[in-house]
Amino acid sequence: MTDRSLDMLIDEIVLGLAEPADVARVEAMAADDPDIAARLDRARARFAPLDDTADELELPEDFWARVERDLDGADSLADTPAEARAPAEVIDLSGVRRAMTRWRGAAIGGLAAALLLAVSLGWTLMNPAQPAVIAVLLNEQGEAVALVESRPDNTTRVTLLEQADVPPDRVMQVWTKPEDDGPPVSLGLLARGLSDTLTIEGLPAPHAQQLYEITVEPEGGSPTNLPTGPILGKGLAKAPVI
Amino acid sequence: MTECDRREDTGQPFMDHAALLKSCAGGDRLALQKLMDAEGGRMLGVARRMLRRDDLAQDAVQEALVLVWRKAHQFDAQRGSAKGWIYTILRNRCLTLLRSEDREVATSPERLSASEDAQVIDTAFDRLADTTDLRRCLEGLDVQTRRAILSSYVLGHSHGEIAGRMEAPLGSVKSWVRRGLLKLRECLS
Numbered sequence: 159m160t161d162r163s164l165d166m167l168i169d170e171i172v173l174g175l176a177e178p179a180d181v182a183r184v185e186a187m188a189a190d191d192p193d194i195a196a197r198l199d200r201a202r203a204r205f206a207p208l209d210d211t212a213d214e215l216e217l218p219e220d221f222w223a224r225v226e227r228d229l230d231g232a233d234s235l236a237d238t239p240a241e242a243r244a245p246a247e248v249i250d251l252s253g254v255r256r257a258m259t260r261w262r263g264a265a266i267g268g269l270a271a272a273l274l275l276a277v278s279l280g281w282t283l284m285n286p287a288q289p290a291v292i293a294v295l296l297n298e299q300g301e302a303v304a305l306v307e308s309r310p311d312n313t314t315r316v317t318l319l320e321q322a323d324v325p326p327d328r329v330m331q332v333w334t335k336p337e338d339d340g341p342p343v344s345l346g347l348l349a350r351g352l353s354d355t356l357t358i359e360g361l362p363a364p365h366a367q368q369l370y371e372i373t374v375e376p377e378g379g380s381p382t383n384l385p386t387g388p389i390l391g392k393g394l395a396k397a398p399v400i
Numbered sequence: 401m402t403e404c405d406r407r408e409d410t411g412q413p414f415m416d417h418a419a420l421l422k423s424c425a426g427g428d429r430l431a432l433q434k435l436m437d438a439e440g441g442r443m444l445g446v447a448r449r450m451l452r453r454d455d456l457a458q459d460a461v462q463e464a465l466v467l468v469w470r471k472a473h474q475f476d477a478q479r480g481s482a483k484g485w486i487y488t489i490l491r492n493r494c495l496t497l498l499r500s501e502d503r504e505v506a507t508s509p510e511r512l513s514a515s516e517d518a519q520v521i522d523t524a525f526d527r528l529a530d531t532t533d534l535r536r537c538l539e540g541l542d543v544q545t546r547r548a549i550l551s552s553y554v555l556g557h558s559h560g561e562i563a564g565r566m567e568a569p570l571g572s573v574k575s576w577v578r579r580g581l582l583k584l585r586e587c588l589s
Contacts, residue, residue, distance in 0.1 A: 169581045173552040174495045175559055199480035202488055204588050207534050208553055209487045211527035212445030218458065221440065222433055228466045229429065299467060323473075 172201045182319045189321045290363060292398050293370045295391030303391035306370045310363040314345050317353045322390055328374045333385050335369040336361050347379050368395045417482035424472035432469050443490050450494040450556035460497055464490040498556045521550040537587035545580035
């Protein structure tokens, strides 16, 4: 991308005109490149005076109580010392489906769908072998954090959409449940902390509604071979319409 | 004299938003409450301008504050203004809600009131202080381009919505907004 077209894209992101996939891409670039981050910040600062032109409205009286209620459980992992965290427990994934509905799936649906289309199209064009299923993994706030594309042989491409807050002595582990009522199975580790392609043998071909999730585990992966750590993101797969 | 008065008197922020974000990152809920007290009303105004519905605007501000809390440790004071960082989070929430509600919102009468939209963006433009570079540079654009750029930032309109309002082909609107942005960037830098 030329500098000039990148600056244009940055301006469009600041205005809210860019596609979600472009926003994710530029934000990922900014995370790695202080120069791009600075250009993004400068562009935002140029338009920021418009925020001050909005009316100052009155918040409802109980507003702080509403916010505070949401903070419970939202405390940032990055700021909790590892030893202060609850001891690792095996997570019961049976509640995940119920939880998904609470996780503002609907509110985020548009963005997730757009991301899914844009990113999967990119991958599909570059890779003749098409994925059997695609899942957008959402975090607790309903933000898309990863895109999972899995082929019939369970070769699974995991594209991170947000820089994950993983402590240095921990690793991201990718899981799926090949059978809805069966145990979760590890697809592998994102040992480099980056997007990666994982391969595994002996699993049935992935199907729609199959659960995928990424958890934070001790170095080398979960000691129990079941997810034990906090969930970074999870989502149910869909078969792409091709 | 209230703290708000003092802010207007001096033209300086009466609170150190960056320090409050740092306290949020350290788990101090009072710091988040202070940020809400300082910016919540304006945040609601920004959200209301984009979402046009009080309930959605309140949801957006609530979610944005929770995100501010969660992401506070990511804020880097070296990189830019704390206030700008907070409003970026808010605007992103609003845009997400707006795009996901598109099918419902686009057909609601309040969304279709072009005259009301024009009034909102004209007010935003008028309220920009005469001395700001943004105002000076926006004045250098032709009226239609200025309105298109303002309606994307202020109202959260997409290219498609702008094209609908202007009754112009989508491709033309895109290149036309780009020309305006280029001119604006040259003027502002």
